[in-house]
Amino acid sequence: MKFLLLFLIIILNCQNLSAVEFLGKFEQGSFILGKIKPNSKVKIDNKKIRVSKDGYFAFGLDRDRKNNVVIIIQENGKTKTIEKQVLKRKYKIQRIDGLPSKQVTPPPEVYDRIKKDNILIGKARSIDTPYDFFKDKFIYPIDKYIITGVYGSQRILNGKPRRPHYGIDFHAPEGTPVKAMMDGEVTLSESDMYFTGGTIIFDHGHGISTLYMHMKDIHVKVGQKIKKGDIVGTLGQSGRATGPHLDIRLNWFDVKLDPASILN
Numbered sequence: 702m703k704f705l706l707l708f709l710i711i712i713l714n715c716q717n718l719s720a721v722e723f724l725g726k727f728e729q730g731s732f733i734l735g736k737i738k739p740n741s742k743v744k745i746d747n748k749k750i751r752v753s754k755d756g757y758f759a760f761g762l763d764r765d766r767k768n769n770v771v772i773i774i775q776e777n778g779k780t781k782t783i784e785k786q787v788l789k790r791k792y793k794i795q796r797i798d799g800l801p802s803k804q805v806t807p808p809p810e811v812y813d814r815i816k817k818d819n820i821l822i823g824k825a826r827s828i829d830t831p832y833d834f835f836k837d838k839f840i841y842p843i844d845k846y847i848i849t850g851v852y853g854s855q856r857i858l859n860g861k862p863r864r865p866h867y868g869i870d871f872h873a874p875e876g877t878p879v880k881a882m883m884d885g886e887v888t889l890s891e892s893d894m895y896f897t898g899g900t901i902i903f904d905h906g907h908g909i910s911t912l913y914m915h916m917k918d919i920h921v922k923v924g925q926k927i928k929k930g931d932i933v934g935t936l937g938q939s940g941r942a943t944g945p946h947l948d949i950r951l952n953w954f955d956v957k958l959d960p961a962s963i964l965n
């Protein structure tokens with residue numbers, strides 16, 4: 702009798718709990734895909750986020766995130782709080798010495814240009830659309846490459862600590878065709894930005910965006926819809942680059958994520 706009662710309690714409890722599924726590691730820099738009953742509401746760290754018609758949502762964890770993530774699910778008037786610990790990562794230290802000082806610290810005459818570039822990039826990254834392309838599997842942007850830079854590495858240029866590197870660098874010959882990693886819409890297409898050179902940003906929905914930099918040629922325009930695998934341009938070394946490579950970035954709004962977390 703006691704067991705039967707316990708069994709019943711378990712069953713009833715299960716019916717009350719919403720089945721939340723997460724895809725992705727709860728670790729620094731990670732992209733997390735969530736699935737919940739359609740028409741539920743989700744808050745991440747007390748911020749309401751979009752849930753797709755079929756119950757998908759996406760968010761990401763900062764490179765240096767220390768505290769737990771608080772996920773609040775609201776379903777049929779019931780609220781459930783999930784707290785997840787975020788695993789810490791060890792990042793590489795990348796020392797580059799002997800760089801011309803102009804390359805380490807930009808000259809004052811380009812400050813305005815850098816500011817304008819940052820505003821454009823920030824605007825594109827703040828776009829929040831109902832697209833739900835992010836829920837599918839992303840592909841690599843080029844076929845043959847050597848990875849020369851990874852997410853999170855702390856850069857020490859000419860002995861001075863600088864901003865960490867937030868992308869993955871794919872080294873390949875100049876002119877190599879570059880593919881879209883996922884369906885999306887082009888929200889930025891600029892041929893000559895100071896740091897990033899030829900730059901494209903794709904919106905994949907719910908604040909998830911990818912950025913490609915140092916492009917040689919760009920074949921897409923703002924507002925254009927693209928399909929995974931479409932050739933969007935060619936690899937180059939435009940902007941501040943030390944050689945031909947494609948640097949890709951992944952963002953959840955302004956949170957910089959590890960592109961490896963959508964590729965692996």
Ligand SMILES: [Zn+2]
Nearest residue numbers: 850868870948
């Ligand atoms: Zn890079």
